[in-house]
Amino acid sequence: MQFGYSETCLAHDPGPRHPETADRLRAIRERLKKKHGVEYVAADPCTAEQIEAVHDPEYVDALEEFCADGGGNWDPDTTASEGTWDAIRHSAGLACWAVEAALDGDDGRKTPFSLGRPPGHHAVADDAMGFCFVNNAAVAAQHALDSGEYDVDRVAIIDWDVHHGNGTQDVFYDRDDVYFVSIHEQGLYPGTGEIDETGDGDGAGTTMNVPMPAGTDDVEYLAAVEGPIAAAFDAFDPDLVIVSAGFDAHRHDPISRIRLSTEAYALMTDRMRTVADETDAALAFVLEGGYGLDVLADSVAIVHETFDGRDPLEPGDELADQAVSTLEDVADEHGLDVDLGS
Incomplete structure (x- = not known):
């Protein structure tokens, strides 16, 4: 894969003991040293x-003035430093680079993945929250739609971070040119993302939330991706698919109760690659959360390995009844006919 990266993103310092640390990017880079085919690409920072x-x-x-004045606590969870504004601009710029590279035809072993921080998917249109200041995936999606260089009319975003992508939903909730899907732990921060949140106005039906119960594991997440999510993306027929790739649904991440293995990220990557191929859409990845350094690094590495020719190992367990009920409710809410194999 191609990984967008900037040392400037290390300058964002939310303080000691904060989970969204620059060591996240350092751990990923260290893990990727052991992999062949890794390419790093710089990108211009986003403009205001x-x-x-x-x-x-x-x-x-x-926000820019807040950082220039030295930063501090924007809210109890979201802390900026003097270097945060430059990190924000580079993080969003890397996300824009990822969609440009994908739309320029980079795929397969050249598939782009932006490794920016701070993350973005909780940032709403007029506020920061949940470690996020600017919504990188939303900026990148809008950049693709606005750019005269690409023929992009529809963008689909799947957010598999364990927390609901409330900010991305907020930005596009009344829009019909962006289909947003969030699969996340039910009831976890920020407490949004219920099944009946499906969009409003022109965007009615273009938001899908898949709130999974605590304890959900690989087979249930895979069923969600293969079932209602794939069916929705196929019907929407996007020109570009963006994966808001958080890795905090891993069973060894310290802040969630979803039980995904590292292999689950290979499986979901493989399925999203298939969805993009079947809809003839470009595919780009944008880093979101993930706070266990070892499992974050391993999970990013297995996404890379999937594009480097490794076949993921298929799960063999049956779906739990509670997960089946959730996925059936999601499919019914969106009028989709899906086979969950149960």
């Missing part, structure tokens, strides 16, 4: 105008 395409300009101005 690109960020303001999805964020309120007054909020963007306030």
Whole structure:
């Protein structure tokens, strides 16, 4: 894979004992040293105008000034430092690079993955929250739609971070040109992402939430991706698929109760590659969360290995009844006919 990376993203310092540390990127880079076919690419930082395409300009101005003044606690979870604004611009710029590379035809072993921080999927249009200041995936999706260089009319985003991608949902909730899916742990921060949150106005039906019960493991997540998520993306027929790739649903991540293995990320990567191929869509990855350093690094590495020719190991367990009920409710809410194999 091609990995977008900038040392500037290490300059964001939320303070000691904060889980969203620069060591996340260092751990990933260290793990990828052991892999062949890894390429690192730099990218230009986003302009304020690109960020303001999805964020309120007054909020963007306030955020930049807040960082210039030395930062501090924006809220109890979300802390900035003097270097945060530059890190934000580079993180969003890397996400824009990823979609540009994908739309330029980079796929297979050249599939782009932006390794930026701070993450973005909790950032709503006019506020920061949940470690996130600017919504990288949303900025990148809007950049693809706005760019005259690419013929992009529809973008699909799948967010498999263990937390609901409330910010991305907020940005596109009343839009019909972006289909947003979040698969996440039910009831976890920020407490949004229920099945009946499906969009509003022109965007009615273009938001899908798959809130999975605590304890859910590989086979249930795979059923969600192969079932209602794949069916929805096939019907939407996107030109571009963005994976908001958080890795905190791993069973060894310290802040969630979903029980995914490292192999699950290979399986979901393989399925999303198939979905993109079947809809003739470009495919790009954007880093979100993941706070156990070893499992974060291993999970990013297995995404790379999947594009480098490794075949993922298929799970063999049956679906749990509670997960079947959730996925049936999701499919019914969106009028989809899916076979869950139960």
